Amino acid sequence: MALTSALVTHAGVAKADPLGPGPQRTDLGAGNEPLVAPPPTLHEYLQYGVALAAETVASAGPICSNVSNCILGSGGGIAARAGWRPSAQLYIGGAYEASKQDPNQLYRLGILQQARFEMRRYFPTGKEIAPFAVVGAGVHGYGNEWSIDTWGPDGTLGVGMEVELGGPVLELTLAYRPMYFRSWVDTSTLSHPGGIAHFVSLEVALEAKDAL
Numbered sequence: 001m002a003l004t005s006a007l008v009t010h011a012g013v014a015k016a017d018p019l020g021p022g023p024q025r026t027d028l029g030a031g032n033e034p035l036v037a038p039p040p041t042l043h044e045y046l047q048y049g050v051a052l053a054a055e056t057v058a059s060a061g062p063i064c065s066n067v068s069n070c071i072l073g074s075g076g077g078i079a080a081r082a083g084w085r086p087s088a089q090l091y092i093g094g095a096y097e098a099s100k101q102d103p104n105q106l107y108r109l110g111i112l113q114q115a116r117f118e119m120r121r122y123f124p125t126g127k128e129i130a131p132f133a134v135v136g137a138g139v140h141g142y143g144n145e146w147s148i149d150t151w152g153p154d155g156t157l158g159v160g161m162e163v164e165l166g167g168p169v170l171e172l173t174l175a176y177r178p179m180y181f182r183s184w185v186d187t188s189t190l191s192h193p194g195g196i197a198h199f200v201s202l203e204v205a206l207e208a209k210d211a212l
Contacts, residue, residue, distance in 0.1 A: 158176060
């Protein structure tokens with residue numbers, strides 16, 4: 001009788017813990033199944049796409065300190081980018097952006113062109129939405145229509161989020177972008193001193209990922 005009781009007790013313990021000893025799972029979903037975040041992808045991707053961009057001038061700095069009409073106002077345009085996605089956490093690439101800025105009638109068409117190197121650090125959540133931080137550096141040129149009357153270096157520091165759409169991804173980015181402009185004379189023969197202008201940029205991008 002004692003041997004029978006011991007065997008029943010042992011069988012009950014084995015049935016209660018069929019996986020054997022191990023860490024206890026406490027996060028249970030529907031049907032009492034454990035919720036486990038999917039592992040990060042190990043694939044490399046070529047990631048590329050286009051974006052609509054708003055370039056808001058927070059401060060034109062010394063460029064417009066001596067004139068009543070500022071030649072460098074806020075505007076918007078389009079950007080194209082491509083880069084390497086070696087993992088789910090990292091993106092390294094470049095971007096070209098052209099935007100129409102408000103020149104307050106001092107230019108017929110004020111065009112700001114930018115060429116940037118960018119790096120994003122993603123923070124995967126195991127869901128369709130993942131936040132990221134972005135840093136970048138590049139050069140830009142500004143002038144009437146597609147000419148370049150002034151140019152200089154610039155930097156980028158921002159945050160955003162990536163939304164998986166079942167194939168392509170939607171990227172939303174908010175960034176601070178300081179730009180240095182060299183002194184120049186515009187087509188109206190007005191002189192503009194050099195200095196740093198401060199931009200706040202908002203981008204909405206649709207990007208594809210091709211496995212390498």
